[in-house]
Amino acid sequence: MSTSDSTASYGDIVRRLAGAQKVTLPGSPPYSIYVNRKAGRLIAAWAYRAGLTPNAVTAISAALTFAGILCIALIPPAAWSGLLVWLLLALGYAFDSADGQVARLRGGGSPAGEWLDHVVDAAKLSSLHIAVAIAMFRWFALPPGWLLLPLLYAIVSAVTFFGMILNDLLRDARGGRKRDVGTRSLAHTILILPTDYGILCLVFLLLGWPLLFTIAYGLFFIANLGALAFALPRWFSQMKQLGKEVR
Template structure:
């Protein structure tokens, strides 16, 4: 479809088109991303497409919203209303992040430049969010020990290794002709529950607790431990998959 086609269609018609073209949920997809954010992104994508916005423009809006929320974390003293503002900005930024790919599909497919931009924004977001938490803890939380700052600093490492590992897995498989292990399939209730702490959308909800620094730190710290555990389980599995991929490539 072209932009003119999108403008001529009703909003509901575009939403239905997106719903019909939606990719099946992957087994490793966190629940908020699948059941909440993807649907919110669909509504935004329909609006953006009818308004004639490009996928890159939607990515830009996502970045502005997300980094505005991150700046609020680092610069504004903690209070209940601050947590609400941060959550709203981060959640909207995440929804627009889902929408850019859906707009690209409506427009006939994405581009390497668009995919590159999306990943660069995501990588910057992952680092900046946890570093902003470290700044907020140092400036506003009033902790007697600087050791608490290790939580967001280590969270940066875990989040970046996880993100880079998933991207690198897909790139190496594509380069060597392998298939992704993230294929549509059944999702057990237990696995879905275990994935909750790794879901960026659920992490955004944690910032609603910013007005209560001690409670926020406890919940945020538990999320860090859960993500560290998930990465500890994933890394050996990814390494085995890459080793097997190398063996298959050598046989060819």
């Protein structure tokens, strides 16, 4: 696909994107693959026909996402504000999926575009949990020690994201084999649901009920901490093996 396809119909572009999706690895986060990628496809087709660049789509994604994050920190928690936060975060995530698809429609992405996408992702993952800490401090009737929950969650999210990016970067730089995740059971797919950013966004629908939100958010933190504790030794072992492969 290239910019010469700009006169194609919306439906034709959606169908082309559906046939040119990245390979879905076993064990990939279900929401991100089966909901967000499809939503991003629809947005990408619109953005392409509107003449938007991938970086412009990334900017829209960032604006929506950080608007949602600001709502968490600045608006007193209520049912309607939780719905607003979820909508902004979910739309931001869909646009995040769309930017890469727009790049493919235009003939391929650029290092600058990929860099921008990753920087925005890194900023949102940390900022989201810091906003939760601010909301808990301002409006939740919780002991001060509970503020450690979102702060620790921010660390877990940052380390997980950086570890995944660094794994791929080192494999590409050293010419190592691509990830081989093998097959994954239904039980594994269910277990990794809390590590899916799109599923985390749904938790903010509970923002109007602080106790329920804190319980759900805390369970997600525990699940993500456990997933990271499991992944780190495995990633380190893979990097050691990579060192042997490229000698």
